[in-house]
Amino acid sequence: MFSPTDIQTKLEQILPRVTKPGRYTGGELNQVVKDWQNTEIKVALAFPDLYDLGMSNLGVAILYNLINQRQDALAERVYLPWVDMEAEMRAVNLPLYSLETKHPLVDFDIVGISLPYETLYTNALNLLDLGGIPLFSAERTEEHPLVIAGGHATFNPEPMHAFIDAFVIGEGEEAIIEIIEQVKKWRNNGSSRHELLSNLARLWGVYVPAFYEPVYAHDGTIDHMETLHEHAPMPVIKRIVPKLPPPVTRFIVPYVDVIHNRIPIEIMRGCTRGCRFCHAGMVTRPVRERTVNEIVEAIETALQQTGVEEVGLLSLSSSDYTNILELVKAVSERFAGQHVNLSLPSLRIETFSVDLMDALRDSKRHGFTLAPEAATERMREIINKPVSTRQLLDTAREIYRRGWTTIKLYFMIGHPSETLEDVQAIADLCKAVLAEGRKVIGGRAKVNAGVSTFVPKPHTPFQWVPCDTIEQIHLKQELLRRELRGKGLKLNWNDPHETMLEAWLSRGDRRMAEVVYQAWKHGAKFDAWKEIFNYAAWMDAFNLVGLDPTFYTHRKRLIDETFPWEHISTSVRKKFLTEDYLWSLRGQTRVDCRERCFACGILPTFAEMRSLNPGEVWQCPEVKPKTQRLKAASTIQVDEIPVITSGD
Amino acid sequence: MKFLLLPVETELTYTRYRLQFGKTEAMRYTGHLDVYRAWERLIRRARLPLAYSQGFNPHPKISLSPALPLGFTSACELIDIWLEAAIPSEEVFVALDESSPPGIKVHWINEVPVSEPALPAIIQSACYRVELLNRIEDLADRVDTITRASQLLRSRRGKTYDLKPLIEDIELSSADFPQVINLQLACREGATGRPDEFLDELGITPHLARIHRASFVFNAEITHAYPARE
Numbered sequence: 001m002f003s004p005t006d007i008q009t010k011l012e013q014i015l016p017r018v019t020k021p022g023r024y025t026g027g028e029l030n031q032v033v034k035d036w037q038n039t040e041i042k043v044a045l046a047f048p049d050l051y052d053l054g055m056s057n058l059g060v061a062i063l064y065n066l067i068n069q070r071q072d073a074l075a076e077r078v079y080l081p082w083v084d085m086e087a088e089m090r091a092v093n094l095p096l097y098s099l100e101t102k103h104p105l106v107d108f109d110i111v112g113i114s115l116p117y118e119t120l121y122t123n124a125l126n127l128l129d130l131g132g133i134p135l136f137s138a139e140r141t142e143e144h145p146l147v148i149a150g151g152h153a154t155f156n157p158e159p160m161h162a163f164i165d166a167f168v169i170g171e172g173e174e175a176i177i178e179i180i181e182q183v184k185k186w187r188n189n190g191s192s193r194h195e196l197l198s199n200l201a202r203l204w205g206v207y208v209p210a211f212y213e214p215v216y217a218h219d220g221t222i223d224h225m226e227t228l229h230e231h232a233p234m235p236v237i238k239r240i241v242p243k244l245p246p247p248v249t250r251f252i253v254p255y256v257d258v259i260h261n262r263i264p265i266e267i268m269r270g271c272t273r274g275c276r277f278c279h280a281g282m283v284t285r286p287v288r289e290r291t292v293n294e295i296v297e298a299i300e301t302a303l304q305q306t307g308v309e310e311v312g313l314l315s316l317s318s319s320d321y322t323n324i325l326e327l328v329k330a331v332s333e334r335f336a337g338q339h340v341n342l343s344l345p346s347l348r349i350e351t352f353s354v355d356l357m358d359a360l361r362d363s364k365r366h367g368f369t370l371a372p373e374a375a376t377e378r379m380r381e382i383i384n385k386p387v388s389t390r391q392l393l394d395t396a397r398e399i400y401r402r403g404w405t406t407i408k409l410y411f412m413i414g415h416p417s418e419t420l421e422d423v424q425a426i427a428d429l430c431k432a433v434l435a436e437g438r439k440v441i442g443g444r445a446k447v448n449a450g451v452s453t454f455v456p457k458p459h460t461p462f463q464w465v466p467c468d469t470i471e472q473i474h475l476k477q478e479l480l481r482r483e484l485r486g487k488g489l490k491l492n493w494n495d496p497h498e499t500m501l502e503a504w505l506s507r508g509d510r511r512m513a514e515v516v517y518q519a520w521k522h523g524a525k526f527d528a529w530k531e532i533f534n535y536a537a538w539m540d541a542f543n544l545v546g547l548d549p550t551f552y553t554h555r556k557r558l559i560d561e562t563f564p565w566e567h568i569s570t571s572v573r574k575k576f577l578t579e580d581y582l583w584s585l586r587g588q589t590r591v592d593c594r595e596r597c598f599a600c601g602i603l604p605t606f607a608e609m610r611s612l613n614p615g616e617v618w619q620c621p622e623v624k625p626k627t628q629r630l631k632a633a634s635t636i637q638v639d640e641i642p643v644i645t646s647g648d
Numbered sequence: 649m650k651f652l653l654l655p656v657e658t659e660l661t662y663t664r665y666r667l668q669f670g671k672t673e674a675m676r677y678t679g680h681l682d683v684y685r686a687w688e689r690l691i692r693r694a695r696l697p698l699a700y701s702q703g704f705n706p707h708p709k710i711s712l713s714p715a716l717p718l719g720f721t722s723a724c725e726l727i728d729i730w731l732e733a734a735i736p737s738e739e740v741f742v743a744l745d746e747s748s749p750p751g752i753k754v755h756w757i758n759e760v761p762v763s764e765p766a767l768p769a770i771i772q773s774a775c776y777r778v779e780l781l782n783r784i785e786d787l788a789d790r791v792d793t794i795t796r797a798s799q800l801l802r803s804r805r806g807k808t809y810d811l812k813p814l815i816e817d818i819e820l821s822s823a824d825f826p827q828v829i830n831l832q833l834a835c836r837e838g839a840t841g842r843p844d845e846f847l848d849e850l851g852i853t854p855h856l857a858r859i860h861r862a863s864f865v866f867n868a869e870i871t872h873a874y875p876a877r878e
Contacts, residue, residue: 016855029749307689
C-alpha cells in the first residue's frame with residue numbers, strides 16, 4: 001500500500017525523467033485541498049485522458065466545485081499519465097493518484113469517470129487498472145470505491161456496462177449529491193455493495209447495469225431488456241436540472257499549457273435546431289438559458305479569480321441564445337480594453353453572425369468558423385440544417401470584408417444517401433467561398449476545410465443509418481484530396497479507422513464490453529491519439545470475442561428494431577425519432593422547435609418541471625399548472641407515423 | 649518580400665518595475681514560457697494596469713531573467729514589468745503578493761527607469777545550490793578532477809562546447825548527508841553554464857539532485873538590480 005508520502009517520494013525521482021512533468025504535480029492556483037482525515041466522503045473525479053485535455057472539461061469543473069462546497073465531501077482530480085509516465089509508474093508499482101493530496105485512486109469512496117466520447121473507453125479501463133481497482137464491477141467488494149460514470153457517451157452505456165457500477169444518465173449536478181448521500185449511508189451502516197447499488201437504482205437518472213439483462217434475438221439484435229431488480233426502473237429517464245445552477249467561476253489555473261486555456265462559461269444548455277446527425281442536440285434537450293446578467297457577472301468574477309485572458313461562451317448554438325446581441329454588447333462594453341479574448345463558437349451561417357463577432361472588438365481575427373456540414377441544399381435538407389448556398393456565400397463575403405482572412409468550413413461525409421456528387425460539391429463550395437474571398441481581399445483569402453466522417457449516434461434520428469465503409473470513406477477522401485489543393489485551400493480529414501472505432505462503440509451492445517476489455521488487454525489505449533491508436537488490437541479483440549464489427553457499423557437496421565440503448569430514455573421519444581428519420585428520407589425539414597413544438601417528448605416527461613419554471617428560462621412552450629393541463633395537452637398535434645415493419 | 653507595418657506608438661507612459669521572486673516547489677515543473685503566462689495572469693488578478701505591446705497581437709510587457717531549467721527551484725528570479733500607470737512600488741508589491749499563486753513568492757520590488765538595460769544584459773553569473781539525493785562516496789575526488797581539468801569538452805544539442813570556462817566557483821559542503829555543492833556558473837548571453845551538465849560531467853544523473861538557483865551575480869556598474877531595501 002502506498003501512502004501519499006510514498007507517492008511523493010517516488011515522484012521526486014520519476015518526474016524529472018518524463019515529458020511535461022507539470023501535468024502530474026497538482027498544486028495549481030484555485031485547487032481545493034481539504035482535510036482528508038476529517039472529510040467523510042472522498043470523490044475522485046477522473047478524466048481518462050491527459051491532464052492537458054481533462055483540465056478543459058467543464059463537467060469535471062462543475063462537479064469539483066459542487067462537491068468541494070460540501071462540508072462532508074471532498075473532490076480531487078485524477079488524469080491519465082502519458083505512456084512514458086505510465087511506464088515509469090508501472091516499473092515501480094506506483095498507483096494512479098489524485099493531484100491534490102496524492103492519494104491512490106483506491107483510497108477514495110467514489111471514483112467518478114467522465115466519458116464524453118467513446119474513444120476514452122480503453123483509457124477508462126487503464127485508469128482503473130493503474131488505480132488498483134478491479135476492472136469488472138462484479139469483482140469489486142466493500143473494500144473498493146464505488147465506480148460511477150457520466151457524460152454524453154453514456155447515453156448508450158452498454159459497451160461499458162461491465163466496468164461501471166452505476167451510470168449517471170444526463171446532468172450530474174443534483175445526482176452526484178444524492179449519490180454521495182447514499183455512499184455515506186453505506187459507509188456508516190456497513191451494508192453490502194448490493195444494498196448500495198439497490199439504493200442507487202432508485203435515484204432519478206441513475207442506471208445500475210447489474211440489474212438489467214438483455215435477451216437477444218437470433219439475428220443478434222435485442223429482443224428485449226429484462227430487469228433483475230424490483231427497484232430498477234424501465235426505462236431509466238435522464239436527469240436534468242430545471243434551471244442551470246450558477247456558473248463555475250473559480251477555475252483551477254494550470255501551470256502548464258493545456259488545450260482550451262480559457263474560462264468556459266455555459267450560456268445555455270440544449271439546442272432547438274434539430275440537426276438529425278447531432279447527438280448533443282438530441283440528448284441535452286430542453287433548452288435552458290442563463291440570463292445576460294448572470295453570464296456577465298460570472299465572467300467578471302472568473303477573470304478576477306483566475307487572471308485568464310480568454311473566455312469561451314459555450315453552447316451548442318450561440319446564435320440561438322435569445323439575447324445574444326445584448327450579451328455580446330454587454331460583454332464587449334464591460335471588458336473593453338482589458339485584453340480579454342472572447343470566443344463565441346457555433347454561430348449560424350448568416351451575416352448577423354459576422355455582426356456579432358464584429359461587436360467583440362478585442363477578439364483576434366484568426367479564422368471564422370462556419371459549419372454547413374453538407375455542401376448541397378438537398379443534403380442539408382436531409383440532415384435538417386437548411387441553409388441556402390446563396391446565404392452561405394453572402395456570409396462568407398461579409399466575413400472577408402470585415403477583416404478575417406481565413407474561413408474554416410466544417411463538413412461531414414457519410415451522411416445518409418450521399419453520393420460522390422455530394423462530396424464533389426464540398427470541394428466546389430470551398431472553392432466558391434475562396435473565390436468570394438479573392439474578390440474582396442485577393443490572394444490573402446484562405447479556406448480551411450475540415451471534413452470529418454459522420455458516425456450515426458444512438459438516440460438520434462439517424463440511429464438507423466449504416467455508417468460508410470472504410471472503402472467508401474477512402475474513395476470520398478481521395479476525391480477531396482484531389483480537388484482541394486492549391487493556393488489558399490487546406491483540407492483536414494479523419495483517419496477512417498478511427499471513425500470505425502467510434503462507430504462500433506457508439507451503437508454497441510453489451511457484447512462490446514468484452515471487445516473493449518480484450519482490446520485494452522491487447523494494448524489499446526489513447527484511442528483518440530493518432531500516434532497511439534492501435535487498430536490491430538481492436539481487430540484482434542473482435543476476432544477473439546467472435547463478433548463481427550460490421551454488425552455494429554454497416555448493417556441496415558429495420559425501422560422497428562429494438563436498440564440496445566432503449567432502456568435509457570433521453571425523453572425524446574422513439575416515435576419522434578422514427579418520424580424524423582422518415583422525414584429525412586423524403587428531404588422534409590423541420591423548423592426550429594421554438595417556432596413550433598414537434599412534441600419530441602421532453603414536455604410530456606418534464607411537464608411538472610416546466611410549469612414550475614415558467615417564462616424564458618426554458619425554450620419549450622409554457623405548461624400550465626397541473627389542474628389546467630389536461631385540456632392543453634390535446635392541443636399538441638403529432639403527425640401520424642407510417643410504420644415499416646420487418647415484414648416489409 | 650514581407651513588410652511589417654508597425655503602429656505608431658501612442659502617448660501612453662509606462663512605469664517599469666523590477667522584482668525579485670522565488671520560484672518554489674509548486675512551480676518547479678513550469679517551463680519558462682508558462683512562467684510568463686503565470687505572471688501575466690498574476691498581474692491581471694492583482695488588477696494592475698499591465699502594459700501590452702501595440703498591434704494586432706498584443707503581448708504583455710514582461711521580461712524575465714534567463715530561463716530556469718525545468719525541475720529547478722529558485723530564490724532569485726528577476727522580472728521586469730511595465731504598467732500603464734505610476735503606482736507606488738509598495739502598492740504594487742502588496743497587490744502582487746496578495747494575488748500570488750502557489751509557486752511564486754515576490755521578495756522585493758523597485759521602480760527602475762524605462763531606459764534601464766534589459767535583464768540579460770546585467771546578469772553575469774548564477775549561483776546554484778545542488779543537493780544530491782543519494783550519497784556519492786568519492787564526490788570530493790570527482791570534483792577535484794574537474795577543478796584540475798584544463799578543458800571539459802561536452803556536446804549539447806549537437807554542438808560541442810567547453811564547460812570549463814563557464815565554471816567560476818565550486819564549493820563542497822562538509823555535511824555527510826545530504827551532500828551539497830555550491831556552484832557559480834557563467835550566465836551571460838551565449839555563455840551559460842548549466843548545473844545539470846556539470847553533474848553529468850561528475851558522473852551523477854542530474855535528476856538525482858535537487859537544484860536551486862540561489863542568486864545572480866550582476867555587472868558591477870548596475871545599481872537597479874538591487875532592492876531599495878532588503
